[in-house]
Amino acid sequence: MPEGHTLRRLALDLTAAFAGEPVRVGSPQGRFAAEAADLDGEVLVAAESAGKHLFLAFPGERFVHIHLGLIGAFDILPLAAGEEAPAPRGAVRLRLVGRRAVADLRGATQCALIGAERRDAVLAGLGADPLRPDADPDRAWERIRTSKRSIGELLMDQAIVAGVGNVYRAEVLFRQRLDPFRPGTSLRKGQWQAIWDDLVELMADGVRVNRIDTVRPEHTPEAMGREARVDDHGGEVYVYRRTGQPCFVCGAAVRTEPMASRNLFWCPRCQRRWRLRAVR
Structure with a gap:
């Protein structure tokens, strides 16, 4: 889609x-x-x-x-x-x-x-759209911070964040080094603001070049001496549709798993699983 x-x-x-x-x-x-x-x-x-x-x-x-x-x-x-x-x-x-x-x-x-x-x-009925100047990220945050659903699922909920799909969901969570499975209630406001700011920048760039590019300058094919990505979605990405391939940052194999009826992609080393710490 x-x-x-x-x-x-x-x-x-x-x-x-x-x-x-x-x-x-x-x-x-x-x-x-x-x-x-x-x-x-x-x-x-x-x-x-x-x-x-x-x-x-x-x-x-x-x-x-x-x-x-x-x-x-x-x-x-x-x-x-x-x-x-x-x-x-x-x-x-x-x-x-x-x-x-x-x-x-x-x-x-x-x-x-x-x-x-x-x-x-x-x-x-739509959530905050990172591409619209009238978007209210604080309204999205109020839904996220009280939800026990995973942040990976929440980002795909169009009533919370509008316009984000499977590619941007996977890529922004990798860029922010966040476990896609951690619940919304576990996020801090600063982490959500970083996600939002990154989406605003990435999606605006997607409008400009008419494709999704999410890798930072040091991870482009030219900088790393690797082959450019060939995919019908176009663009250079970190984890989306890269199952089993080495992470550009740490070398671990990218993983995939179904989440909310879509395939989620993430790096198990860069996005370590979040664990609830016991309160003494």
Whole structure:
């Protein structure tokens, strides 16, 4: 499932390609036909993301609410001046056509036309998004510090921290040398603040380069004289999808284990298991 930086990059690209101009809105597949007809020819005000959700804003407080899910994609194709949009390929649920680009939505789990009240309800149900300037990390901390669930699970809870997925979860915990299995109640405020600050920086960088890179300068392929990572997720990482490979920092074999229906990756030496100390 795309992580928050992908949705933010997509929102920026859609805004740059279509905002401020009338757009043709269609549904070649037919599942969004009535809604598309209502929006066809309207000006796209802007696109914005919140966590893993995308909103296309149209006049009259109308929003197309999109969640890509596991297999969804929203592809943008630039058009030359006067060039006609190519025929849609595959099951295109939503198509936007402007003067400079065409965008096709396929495979999304959510594509609905909603009003401001419903949009506000969706936003209210999301946790703090490290990519949004209005995010409140203290609200997330209040949930984390009172929870006995593991920090690895809490970071994936979109009602607590929005936009963080399996890659950022594994990588930020490695970078902070934290045991993914330790309960939220065991964390100190300073540890949570360090996690949050790291997520803000890493995810903003992910938006900028459109991929996830989490290794520090001393652990890049160039610095270590190693081969660059080849993976469909792209980017250089410490532990994600590196099961059995040596940790770049300590050399221990990276481990994996299911957590909350997803594969968790961590280094058993750099992220030593937390143990509750007995109080005398």
